[in-house]
Amino acid sequence: MDDEVIVKPKPIKDFARKKVIYIPVDSPSRIIQKALEKNAIKESITPYGRFYLLEDKVALLQCLGAPLAILSLEIFIVSGAREILLLGFCGSLSHELKIADIVSISKAFSEEGTSKHYFSRRKIFCPSSILRERIESTLNTLSLPFSTGTVVSTDAPYRETKSWLAQKQKRGIYSVDMEISAVFALAEFYEIHAAALMVVSDELSSGEWKTGFHHPKLDEKIKKYFFPFINK
Template sequence: MKQPHINCNSQDVQDLVIVCGDPARVTRIAALGSNPRHISTNREFTVYETTYNHHLITVCSTGIGGVSALIALEELIHCGAKSIIRVGSAGALQTELKLGDIIVVEGAVRHDGASAAYIEPAYPAIADFSLSAKLSQYLANQQTRFASGLIRSHDSFYTDQEQQICAHWSKLGLLGADMETSALLTLGRLRGIKVAAVLCTVVEYQADLEASIAEYKDSDQLLLQSETNASSAALAALTMS
């Protein structure tokens, strides 16, 4: 039976999966493998299949935020997904992280509302160690700039206290912030599925938001290369023995 949102069944989804927010990113990730094939498109969910290191891999977009990300994750799991890596974007919370740098997530502060619908806030959002180690191994071997550590996932870029919130978590050593990872890590643990995340830095810490968005648009080549680096790491990590 096809899942109602990703419009896939168990024959359409492999046990190795990459998820990302942007549907346009799905086609770019799939193109890094061989024989990319479109499976389905419905709302924010676009699904492709690709082959990498002789393994079939599903690539699925989740849209923005934890709510739609967990819809995708639940339905992917229903179709047989076992190991899942998020390739995403993050705003830096440390000045050492520059545009294009990669973050391998070890765990996340759960400031998203989606995971709270499943389990109380004290339950930790922890990445699968084996997948995270393989991501780091690949990036180190490729001599790609990256950092491993904690991030914060939240539900809005535009709260009135955003600067104070970011300053607080920066002082506590968090590397960056996104909107999906904590929900995905939490549900992965609850469902017994391996989930990890590798994020591209798209906004530097303490940069003006509007200026950063403009810089983001003007840094297409740098950020596309960062996306390729993160995507290649995810493909390699999923297929390492």
């Protein structure tokens, strides 16, 4: 069997950087977009998300879900990226995690359909220990508390049933998102570094949905925890 790919991603020289900050979605106030627009050397609005060229990195914003994330990130990788930091939102599956809490992801379970195209027999993916330790060290230096925990990545947030929740809680899975496992898989496939730092935007642990996207602490946490990596 010939495994050579037919459609290959093409490099984009204007956005070639070794570091990528990937933010799947912004808060309702667009606080991240405003910060990126203020600091960007160049900006491009594409069908695959918003690209921002910064001094020593490139940022990818508004690129929701595993398929679209990987489509864009793979372009950055062939353009020279060697490191991906995902800064995003997650839902809490644990009673220990509340809205606006911060989680450094230690392991990702795949329920999305993208990662299997890179590792057909794998369902669990881990961050780069080097990058994760660097992110956590920065937070500790800034005296910013955080939790560590696992995440499950799904393509279907409207199929998070009570039986699904019970199963995840039984396995000790802390949170849910839509991209992390695919990003970790992509990074492992290309032998580059990836890690994820998340803010809890909603709670599902009780079996009822409690949204926090308009919580007053959300933008405050984004400034404290995300901006040091965006502006660094």
